[in-house]
Amino acid sequence: MIHLRSLLLRWLLPPTMALWALAFTVGYLHSLAQAHEAYDRTLLGSALVLGETLRASDGLVVAQAPFAAFEMLRTDAHDRIYYRVAGLDDGRPITGYADLPAPPAPVGDAPAFYDATYKDLPVRIVALRQMVLVGSQSRPLLVQVAETLEARHQLTRRLVLQSALAQLLLIGLAAALISFGVRRGLAPLKALRDAVRRRGANDLTPIDTRAVPREVAPLIHAINTHTERQRQLSEAQLRFVANASHQLKTPLTLLRAQAAEALQQTQADAMRAVVERLNGTTESTGRLVGQLLSLARSELPVLVQAEALDLTALAHDATFELLAPARAKRIDLGFEGAQPVIVHGERVLLRELVTNLVHNAIVYTPERGKVTVTVGERQPGQAVLTVDDDGPGIAAAERERVLERFYRSPGTVPQGSGLGLAIAKEICARHGVGLTLTEVPGGGSGLRVELLWPERRD
Ligand SMILES: Nc1ncnc2c1ncn2[C@@H]1O[C@H](COP(=O)(O)OP(=O)(O)OP(=O)(O)O)[C@@H](O)[C@H]1O
Ligand SMILES: [Mg+2]
Known part of the structure; x- marks a missing residue:
């Protein structure tokens, strides 16, 4: 089962x-840039202070303030500050750390910042030009002032960590x-679950x-x-x-009455006549019971076998099983279809289907009528069966x-219970077969029942 909460969290x-x-990455780069900017400004401050303290004395340039003075500007106790003053034209070091890395490009009016390595440590250096009066010239x-990067990195780390x-x-x-x-969103569903749980077993009313x-409404609608x-x-x-049960009551009452009537007969001939009628009633009751059973069977939710x-073979057998009643009415019972036509289905039900249709055709066609069963294919792989008669x-x-x-057309004379076509419809639905009632083509009055199978895909 899916847990909606963990599903959402997982997504x-x-x-x-x-x-x-x-x-995090963007923030880190941004913080680094910000830290650089702030510390570069301080570094420039140190260089400017240093520049201001340069004086010429006896033709020599000296820094008047001690190094310790601008070292006070140092930003961090862990960082080291280095400086160097040199002649811009000849590059000769005047004071400070003589081996401090030179700027990568000549320094113009604006101060230049650059990264380098000094004493095995990465340093940030600012270099600027300073004019000093030596004599009259x-x-x-x-x-140049250089600073190790510890403080910058510390600040960056702190900023990034905080964000x-x-x-x-x-x-x-x-x-x-x-x-x-x-959890809050699912609360109405929980209420719904409780409401459904409280329902009685027979309560099939729709859920509100x-x-x-x-x-969730579409799901509830579907349910x-x-x-x-x-x-x-x-x-x-x-x-x-x-x-x-109502339908069975009538023939059973009739059977009981006919049996009682037979028992009252003393003459063998008279008794025989009653027993013959009783036999007929037994037969039609048997047919009714059979039909009720197939109706119940055709309602099972899945095809069993x-x-x-x-x-072709199945319809042929079912048709000619009814040869006797057809002969009794002198009906011309015919069958057309020589090629095997394969369909997928439940043999007993399909046989019942054909029997019901042919039985109707024989029963409702007047004497000397004509009934024709045809099996073929509408197109390759699609079976079609028709039962034509020339009755009313x-x-x-x-x-x-x-x-x-149980519906019978008003005024239908031959006995029946009105189940034959209902069973046929049920069996067709179970097999995906289309059932249509039409006229026999050619302008006659007779009925054509057509069964059209779905196309076979194998
Ligand atoms: N071939 C046919 N020609 C004319 N009417 C028909 C034909 N087939 C069925 N009917 C009409 O349709 C009605 C329903 O037929 P259905 O087969 O369902 O029931 P039934 O024949 O009356 O009873 P049974 O359950 O015994 O078959 C019949 O009563 C009849 O009026
Ligand atoms: Mg019938």
Whole structure:
């Protein structure tokens, strides 16, 4: 099962951490630049102070303030400061550390900052030009002040660490908020769960969607639709059981009456006549029970024993099993279809389907009529079966209704329970077969029942 809270955190935290790493890098570079700028200014200050203290005495240039004086400007106790004063024209060192690295390019009016290594340590150096009056001449000097980088790095580290900590704290807070928000957001679902749990087993009314979050409403709607279908199904089943028992009551009463009547007969001939009627009633009751069973079976949610089978052979057998009743009415029962046509389905149900259609055709076609069963393919891999008769047909307005259970067209004379086509419809639906009732082409009155299989993909 998925945990929504951890799912959200799993999706949100890694990108946030990646963003944090990016912000950290940018922040580090920014802090470094800022630290450089601040310390460069101080370094320049030291160089200017040093420059100001340079005086010429007896033709020689000396720094009047002791080195310790501007060393006071030093920014950090850990850092070291070096300086050097040299002639700008001849490069001859005058005072300070003579081996301090020279600027990479000649120094103009503006001070130049550059990085170098001195005494095995990285240093930042500022170099500037300073004019000193020697006698009556103004002499250009190069003043350099260098500083090790410890303080800069310390400041950068501190700045970066502070902002990184603040960001991490924010991420932690965001994670906690997500967690809290999800818990709050799921509260209506919990209420819904409790409401569903409290329901009675027979309560199939729709769940109220007003209090659920909009995102979950489609799910609840889908569940409601499913429950509604379930409710309709269980209602249909209840109706069916009621109908079926009602339907069985009539022939059973008739059987009982006919048996009692037979028992009262003293003459063998008279008794035989009653027993013959009783036999007929038993037969039709047996058919009714069989139909009820296949209806119940065709309602099972899955095909139980589906197999690949030859529809031509199956329909041929089912048709000619009804040869006797057809002969009794002198009906011309014909079958067309020589090639095997393979379909996928449940043999017993498909046989029942064909039998019901052919039985109807024989029953509702007047004597000496014609019934033809045809099996073929609409296109390669798509089976089609038609049952044509030249009886009275079914009026277009009735065609939907005759597919309903227990419905019989008004005035239908031969006995029946109105289940044959309902069973056919059910079996077709189970197999994805399209069932249509039309007229037989050619202008006759008869009925054509057409079964169209879905295309086979194998
Ligand atoms: N081939 C047909 N020609 C004319 N009417 C038909 C034909 N097939 C069915 N019908 C009409 O449709 C109705 C429903 O048929 P269905 O097979 O469902 O029930 P039934 O034949 O009355 O009873 P049973 O359950 O015994 O088959 C019939 O009562 C009949 O009026
Ligand atoms: Mg029938």
